[in-house]
Amino acid sequence: MASFVIEGGHKLHGEITPQGAKNEALQVICATLLTPEEVTIENIPDISDVNQLISLLSKMGVKVTKCSDHTYSFKAESIDFNYLHSDEYYKKSSSLRGSVMLVGPILARFGEALIPKPGGDKIGRRRLDTHFEGLIKLGAEFNYDAQKQIFNVSGKNLKGCYMLLDEASVTGTANIIMTAVLAKGTTTIYNAACEPYIQQLCKMLTLMGADISGIGSNLITINGVEALKGCRHTILPDMIEVGSFIGMAAMTGSELTIKNVSIKNLGLIPDSFRRLGVKLEVRNDDIFIPKQEHLQIESYIDGSIMTIADAPWPGLTPDLLSVMLVVATKANGSVLIHQKMFESRLFFVDKLIDMGAKIILCDPHRATIIGLGNEFHLRAATMSSPDIRAGIALLIAAMSADGTSTIHNIDQIDRGYENIDGRLNALGANIKRI
Numbered sequence: 261m262a263s264f265v266i267e268g269g270h271k272l273h274g275e276i277t278p279q280g281a282k283n284e285a286l287q288v289i290c291a292t293l294l295t296p297e298e299v300t301i302e303n304i305p306d307i308s309d310v311n312q313l314i315s316l317l318s319k320m321g322v323k324v325t326k327c328s329d330h331t332y333s334f335k336a337e338s339i340d341f342n343y344l345h346s347d348e349y350y351k352k353s354s355s356l357r358g359s360v361m362l363v364g365p366i367l368a369r370f371g372e373a374l375i376p377k378p379g380g381d382k383i384g385r386r387r388l389d390t391h392f393e394g395l396i397k398l399g400a401e402f403n404y405d406a407q408k409q410i411f412n413v414s415g416k417n418l419k420g421c422y423m424l425l426d427e428a429s430v431t432g433t434a435n436i437i438m439t440a441v442l443a444k445g446t447t448t449i450y451n452a453a454c455e456p457y458i459q460q461l462c463k464m465l466t467l468m469g470a471d472i473s474g475i476g477s478n479l480i481t482i483n484g485v486e487a488l489k490g491c492r493h494t495i496l497p498d499m500i501e502v503g504s505f506i507g508m509a510a511m512t513g514s515e516l517t518i519k520n521v522s523i524k525n526l527g528l529i530p531d532s533f534r535r536l537g538v539k540l541e542v543r544n545d546d547i548f549i550p551k552q553e554h555l556q557i558e559s560y561i562d563g564s565i566m567t568i569a570d571a572p573w574p575g576l577t578p579d580l581l582s583v584m585l586v587v588a589t590k591a592n593g594s595v596l597i598h599q600k601m602f603e604s605r606l607f608f609v610d611k612l613i614d615m616g617a618k619i620i621l622c623d624p625h626r627a628t629i630i631g632l633g634n635e636f637h638l639r640a641a642t643m644s645s646p647d648i649r650a651g652i653a654l655l656i657a658a659m660s661a662d663g664t665s666t667i668h669n670i671d672q673i674d675r676g677y678e679n680i681d682g683r684l685n686a687l688g689a690n691i692k693r694i
Contacts, residue, residue: 263668264681267690268640268661271551272514274687278502278521279305279678280330280495284457286358287434288464288493289313292322292334293365294438295468297490300333304495309356309675316352316359319343335490339366344374350410360391361431363413364439367400371416377409390425390432397423398436398443420445420484428453428478428572434461440482441470447482454478455573456525460496467491497522500579501677502547503529504652507583508684509549510538511590511660516687518547528576532568534558536584537591557593557631565628569598578602582653585609585629589617590660592633598626608650611643612657637662644668648676655680659689 280303289310292299304310306329314332318324321340325333343349353359354376366373392402392411400415420443425432433453438461440447452458454476462475468491471483502521509516510533523530523545530540530547537555541548558566570578578601585597589612599605603624613619615638618630640663645651651673658665667673670693673680681691 261668262670263666263694264655264658264670265692265694266655266658266665266667268638268659268663268665270512270659270688270690272509272512272516272684272687272689275517275519276505276683276687277519278497278505279307281305281457281498282307282309282500282676283430284460284495285310286313287361287431287457287461288495289317289334290358290361290365291438291461291464292317293336293339293362294369294442294465295488295490296335296337298333298335299468299490300327300331300492302331302492302494304330304332305498306330306678307674307676308671309358312352312356313358316349316356319348319352339370350376350408354409358431360388361435361438363391363411364395364435364437367395367413367415368418368439368442371414373413375411375413377411388432390427390429391435394423394425394432394436394449395439397421398439398447400439418443420447420482422448423450425449425451427451430455430457433458433480437461437465437472437480437482441465441472441484441488443484445484447484449480449482450478452478452480453572456496456499460493464491464493467493496525499526499529499577500649502526503533503580504583504656504677506530506533506538506540506547506549507587508656508659510536510552510555510587511656513551513553514549514688515551516549518549520545521547523547527574529580532576532580532584533587535566535568536587536595538587554634555587555591555631557588557591557595559593565594565596567596567598570600578605579649581605582608582649583656585619585627586612586653586657588629588631589619589636589638589657590633591631594628594630596626596628600625605647605650608646608654611641611654612638614643615639615641615657615661639663640665642666642668645670645672648672652677652680655691659684659691
């Protein structure tokens with residue numbers, strides 16, 4: 261298993277362009293199963309989670325062609341259902357959280373699907389009820405083999421309906437949309453997720469011939485069509501990478517320009533970093549972070565402690581709270597980080613405490629950070645990455661620490677960040693992969 265050895269204290273300088281959005285890529289690649297025609301997708305990130313999904317589709321019988329480094333075409337004329345019953349399929353799909361979004365497209369087009377209980381990050385309970393209840397309302401039948409942990413799904417005559425989702429699940433909404441586009445009649449989804457990833461999926465499906473209205477809102481209406489055609493689609497820049505680079509610049513006191521970030525799709529991310537005292541300028545579609553040695557956490561108008569919490573879009577994405585927590589350790593002042601969605605995602609703070617950070621873990625969802633500003637320097641440590649987002653947060657901490665740190669289990673980081681060591685070393689970092 262690979263590790264990073266990071267020499268802290270190096271400034272970054274120059275320009276960096278974010279990769280394509282991981283979460284969007286997983287959705288739109290699954291959507292290629294909805295048509296026998298060719299679908300070409302540009303700006304696909306070269307990361308392990310996405311590469312694993314592409315490999316899985318190829319094994320299922322999809323004709324996959326790599327057109328360039330970040331562009332692939334997919335042609336799903338037929339699916340090998342024998343492969344779906346193989347041990348190899350079980351192993352590959354169960355290790356990838358995004359594989360759950362294969363269910364909707366395969367069910368919609370072929371009338372049956374099979375999916376093992378998916379894996380992914382170990383960040384607490386991530387239930388699948390929203391996915392499955394939505395598909396059941398469209399007419400699907402589910403059987404769960406508890407011994408093998410496999411879901412068998414069938415539904416030859418899916419029909420549109422009204423549904424109110426119990427949570428605005430991004431992947432759940434995506435799965436239901438991909439199923440409903442080929443169901444008969446009209447489907448109305450209320451309390452739908454409306455993140456840019458969902459908007460992009462809907463725009464791609466519309467190009468393929470789907471009839472979808474309400475894109476960008478939490479009320480989506482879909483009129484089912486008989487069949488979908490091919491199209492060409494470009495994935496947005498990854499907002500989580502953009503936020504991660506902002507955090508890196510702030511923690512290392514560096515001057516950095518992040519290119520082509522798709523400002524309109526970043527939501528509250530820039531303002532949330534500003535609340536931690538990070539100065540940043542929007543220049544056309546780029547973000548410029550000036551060299552800044554002093555960060556001051558804002559407080560509320562009445563003087564009470566600032567709280568930064570995640571929320572469904574257009575609220576702040578939970579995927580960046582780990583990065584913001586690390587940035588707060590360098591700032592002056594105090595802030596409460598409230599991670600509402602996942603109950604285990606803040607457990608990595610014990611590693612930051614070992615590095616000298618002043619953090620009180622209030623409960624599995626909340627942590628209070630007491631920032632000491634320039635009076636405080638993180639010290640180097642040896643640690644292990646528990647998940648993608650905690651992994652990048654620990655990397656940022658190590659880049660700003662005094663001394664040389666080691667991060668094990670960096671396969672977790674590679675799942676979400678393309679060639680992160682090479683790209684950061686080009687900016688002045690000192691990261692060795694061993």
